Amino acid sequence: MLKHTRVTILLSLNMVAVLIAGVKIADAIASGSGGSLGSKIVAEHSDEVEGEVGSAELADAQSEDKNQDPAGEADSGSPPGQPDGSSLPYPGSPAGAANLNSGALKSGELWAAESMTIYLSADKDICVDAEGIAASDMYWQTSNAGAISAFYQSSRDYLGFSGAKCRFPQVAGLGETIVTAGTYDGRYRDSIRVTVLSIPVADWQGEVLRLVNAERAKVGVAPLGFGDTCAAAAATRAREIAVKYDHTRPDGSGWATACPIPAAGGASGENIHAGNSAVSPAAAVREWMASPTHRANILDARFSRLAVGLYFDIDSQYRIHWSQFFSSY
Numbered sequence: 001m002l003k004h005t006r007v008t009i010l011l012s013l014n015m016v017a018v019l020i021a022g023v024k025i026a027d028a029i030a031s032g033s034g035g036s037l038g039s040k041i042v043a044e045h046s047d048e049v050e051g052e053v054g055s056a057e058l059a060d061a062q063s064e065d066k067n068q069d070p071a072g073e074a075d076s077g078s079p080p081g082q083p084d085g086s087s088l089p090y091p092g093s094p095a096g097a098a099n100l101n102s103g104a105l106k107s108g109e110l111w112a113a114e115s116m117t118i119y120l121s122a123d124k125d126i127c128v129d130a131e132g133i134a135a136s137d138m139y140w141q142t143s144n145a146g147a148i149s150a151f152y153q154s155s156r157d158y159l160g161f162s163g164a165k166c167r168f169p170q171v172a173g174l175g176e177t178i179v180t181a182g183t184y185d186g187r188y189r190d191s192i193r194v195t196v197l198s199i200p201v202a203d204w205q206g207e208v209l210r211l212v213n214a215e216r217a218k219v220g221v222a223p224l225g226f227g228d229t230c231a232a233a234a235a236t237r238a239r240e241i242a243v244k245y246d247h248t249r250p251d252g253s254g255w256a257t258a259c260p261i262p263a264a265g266g267a268s269g270e271n272i273h274a275g276n277s278a279v280s281p282a283a284a285v286r287e288w289m290a291s292p293t294h295r296a297n298i299l300d301a302r303f304s305r306l307a308v309g310l311y312f313d314i315d316s317q318y319r320i321h322w323s324q325f326f327s328s329y
Contacts, residue, residue: 001015021093034122072243075268105130110190117195120171120319122278126179127166135164137183144177147196147328159283205308207281212298212306215289221299227307233259237323238309242316269297271328274318284322297326304328
């Protein structure tokens with residue numbers, strides 16, 4: 001019995017958002033003693049989302065990557081009249097993320113809300129509610145560098161945030177901080193309490209499955225069940241891509257060895273994703289669906305189960321790492 005497994009890869013680099021999608025086709029031949037696996041690269045392409053190709057470690061704010069975006073410097077929080085010239089990197093998340101004008105603002109206020117939460121993955125940018133303020137006229141401060149250490153001087157527009165009102169926070173750890181923003185001319189100054197929370201791994205895994213099934217329903221494909229068989233494999237692969245971002249595992253074996261096709265035959269596939277455009281389930285699934293090769297795995301009618309791996313390491317290059325392990329077994 002001959003089955004095909006499709007593997008796709010999605011990588012979002014930290015300095016400039018770049019998607020890299022590749023397809024590998026592997027044949028699994030079932031026999032009485034198990035399956036043999038071989039693979040070859042069939043096609044590969046790159047899709048540039050924004051800016052030029054580049055990379056830098058978010059954990060290393062002073063990265064000297066030759067492709068560093070000069071417009072992506074971070075604001076250390078200088079008070080009015082003392083604009084800062086330090087050189088921390090980066091760009092910026094969805095318009096539904098921060099405060100969204102939850103009430104009328106008084107004169108001089110920037111936020112309608114008094115508090116907000118954000119996850120360790122930096123799943124949202126921090127956005128003021130006030131209108132008509134040029135971002136270049138504003139400074140940003142943080143009271144607890146252990147939670148949010150700085151702000152990049154741009155926003156993740158590929159996630160839906162506006163650079164005119166939002167800043168991408170450099171999340172450093174769990175805790176609370178008071179974020180203060182204001183204009184250099186003194187007309188606006190306001191603060192908001194921001195709490196950085198741990199990533200709810202189980203909830204986010206379930207949300208990825210829900211979102212995938214919603215996409216399958218749109219095209220009349222049967223929903224996937226939770227992939228118990230390959231759940232451990234998906235978790236392992238998410239950890240492994242933090243070490244080696246590839247479909248070849250750190251020990252040199254193929255990705256499919258994490259949850260081999262049984263002797264009776266079957267089909268499996270893998271999608272992986274890491275980086276600043278994979279900071280939440282919705283963001284990761286949206287980007288997978290925007291890539292034809294990843295979309296093909298998600299909508300493949302041969303698959304009946306999906307296991308989702310999620311691994312976060314604040315000290316790793318891409319911080320958040322996702323694995324989707326599709327299977328018919």
